[in-house]
Amino acid sequence: MATQKRSKHINLRRMRKAFALKPLAVGVAGVLLSACSDDRQDARIYTSLDECKIDNPDAIAQCDAAYQTALDEAARTSPRYTTENDCEHEFGANQCQYVNNNQGSFFMPFMAGFMVSQLLSPSRYYSQPLYTSYSPYSSYRSRWVTADGYVFDGDIRKRNYRVRPDAFKPKPTVTRTMSRGGFGSSVRAKSSWGSSSRSGSWGS
Amino acid sequence: MLAAEYGFHFHTMYGEPYWDESAYYQFSLAQIENHIEDPTAEIHQMCLAVVDEVVNSEMLMKRFAIPTAHWDFVRQSWLNKEPSLYSRLDLVYDGVNPAKLLENNADTPTSLYESGFWQWLWLEHQVQEGHIARNADQFNSLQEKLVHRLGEIAQFYQVHEMHFACCKDTEEDRGTVQYLQDCASEAGIEDKFVYVEDIGLSENGLFTDTADNPLMSCFKLYPWEFMLSESYGDHLETADTNWVEPPWKAILSNKALLPMLWQRFPNHPNLLPSYFSDDAHRVSSNEKWIKKPLFSREGANISLLDNGEEQVLSEGPYGEEGFILQAYSPLPKFDGNHTLIGSWLVDDMPAGISIREDKSPITQDLSRYLPHVIL
Numbered sequence: 001m002a003t004q005k006r007s008k009h010i011n012l013r014r015m016r017k018a019f020a021l022k023p024l025a026v027g028v029a030g031v032l033l034s035a036c037s038d039d040r041q042d043a044r045i046y047t048s049l050d051e052c053k054i055d056n057p058d059a060i061a062q063c064d065a066a067y068q069t070a071l072d073e074a075a076r077t078s079p080r081y082t083t084e085n086d087c088e089h090e091f092g093a094n095q096c097q098y099v100n101n102n103q104g105s106f107f108m109p110f111m112a113g114f115m116v117s118q119l120l121s122p123s124r125y126y127s128q129p130l131y132t133s134y135s136p137y138s139s140y141r142s143r144w145v146t147a148d149g150y151v152f153d154g155d156i157r158k159r160n161y162r163v164r165p166d167a168f169k170p171k172p173t174v175t176r177t178m179s180r181g182g183f184g185s186s187v188r189a190k191s192s193w194g195s196s197s198r199s200g201s202w203g204s
Numbered sequence: 205m206l207a208a209e210y211g212f213h214f215h216t217m218y219g220e221p222y223w224d225e226s227a228y229y230q231f232s233l234a235q236i237e238n239h240i241e242d243p244t245a246e247i248h249q250m251c252l253a254v255v256d257e258v259v260n261s262e263m264l265m266k267r268f269a270i271p272t273a274h275w276d277f278v279r280q281s282w283l284n285k286e287p288s289l290y291s292r293l294d295l296v297y298d299g300v301n302p303a304k305l306l307e308n309n310a311d312t313p314t315s316l317y318e319s320g321f322w323q324w325l326w327l328e329h330q331v332q333e334g335h336i337a338r339n340a341d342q343f344n345s346l347q348e349k350l351v352h353r354l355g356e357i358a359q360f361y362q363v364h365e366m367h368f369a370c371c372k373d374t375e376e377d378r379g380t381v382q383y384l385q386d387c388a389s390e391a392g393i394e395d396k397f398v399y400v401e402d403i404g405l406s407e408n409g410l411f412t413d414t415a416d417n418p419l420m421s422c423f424k425l426y427p428w429e430f431m432l433s434e435s436y437g438d439h440l441e442t443a444d445t446n447w448v449e450p451p452w453k454a455i456l457s458n459k460a461l462l463p464m465l466w467q468r469f470p471n472h473p474n475l476l477p478s479y480f481s482d483d484a485h486r487v488s489s490n491e492k493w494i495k496k497p498l499f500s501r502e503g504a505n506i507s508l509l510d511n512g513e514e515q516v517l518s519e520g521p522y523g524e525e526g527f528i529l530q531a532y533s534p535l536p537k538f539d540g541n542h543t544l545i546g547s548w549l550v551d552d553m554p555a556g557i558s559i560r561e562d563k564s565p566i567t568q569d570l571s572r573y574l575p576h577v578i579l
Contacts, residue, residue, distance in 0.1 A: 004341060005233075005236065005341050005342065005343045005344070005345065005556075005578060006324060006327070006341055006342040006343070006344040006345055006556070007320070007324055007344065007345050007346070007347045007348035008348065009348075010321065010324060010325070010347055010348075011390055012325075014386055014389060014390050015321055015386055176406060176407050176416070177404035177405065177406050177412045177416050178404070178405055178406060178407050179404060179405050180401075180402055180403065180404040180405075181401055181402075181403075182403070182405060182434060182435040182436030182439070183400050183401065183403050183426070183430075183431060183434050183436050184371060184372075184399075184400045184401035184403075184426075184434070185434050185435065186427075186430035186433065186434060187371050187400075187401075187426075187430070
């Protein structure tokens, strides 16, 4: 056969949509993994605060802080579901908690572990919550997954990863957004015209 | 089931099956390479030659209805060689005669996911299940090339993250953009999403997402001609966002391109005769012509000129910027359906085809998508 004219390989895992059942909201925090970068740094996953402290007897305070950061992030970014059933379908029986706060009321999975990097660095450490699933219906079963649905290679026994440091850098922030909605007015004008336009797409 | 697993949510539209798995088109390798792939690369180069001419001529910028205030913005993006991601050339091709260019969807082409991913997966499954011969191939390196190109674009702009934007209330556009986010992610780029309507402007003049992050680089599935004329259009130059597609695509996606191509490359086998509508006197009235607006989406505002009589084929909100005429070339009919070939380019490389069918000889937006094989 001559040179193949179609894509040689497609990473199907990447294409699988993050959650079998669509959560109400997913966070956008995430660790970026890259296969082609040399400057990645070690990151380690702990399933409890004690595990972190035993592994880092000289960094008890950092473990406490990293754990708390992960918990805070989990509260902010964890996938959310309207019913316990939906949540358990993805994460397994008894893996979800009911939360009722100023963001609303919903079910979210328990944090199953937290990933830390540069724990001993004097400048800053990195920490983020991770989840796993016990559900036979989920593609996350026995795997580490981030709040935004990134699935790590290997199963939950794997605890050490190399991650790219620039993913941890704080993003540039702007002073303040003064206005919104300066784009999109043509859509309102043109779609008010109705007709056969296909599900309102602005593509062509 | 499989569709849901991959988040493919739009396979029916207005009750018509948008995706039909039972049927497919078959091409020979020679048809693909000689009749589609090579002409696609050549047409694209011809189009770029026109862009180069237009950005350097105020007269032509006016002809292309680029707002005067943005001439420099559009021109600079071309001179800076700001990278393009993709385009789709719509071709009339009957399997025998030279393919003819109908349109160049260079700014906001869709049906990307169906082509690059779904069609590919369809062939894998058909071959696995023994429905299609194992040596079957497909002209479809779209996904591979998109991933690679997104990586190049990130490198060009020296960025590690990219925003992706489309309008609200359109599942199809959101699906297309999600697909590109997946491709970007595969290229090691951190992807973020914002709706076009939610884009903000910061006090230091940057565009922002809903979390107040600046849009440093942003893919937008939203036409340049809209962006240039809307209220944030005035801030485009100072906001300094790296847009994908780049601003010079306002010229490439413009239907004024068609008469310009015919002027510069008359009688090229892959072009249809085309004129600006104010040159209509040069058009023989005993032929059939299609009249299209300079800017239009979804086949809107198209008329058929037949023997001097104008018959409106589709209504719509476009046309205030002017019209062009293109020689009528009906879509070929196979098995009762009219067929349109979408020929994809990633940057300047032909990257595959998508096939859409319609009951009408002039393509509308309710086209069914069909996969293809090379055998």
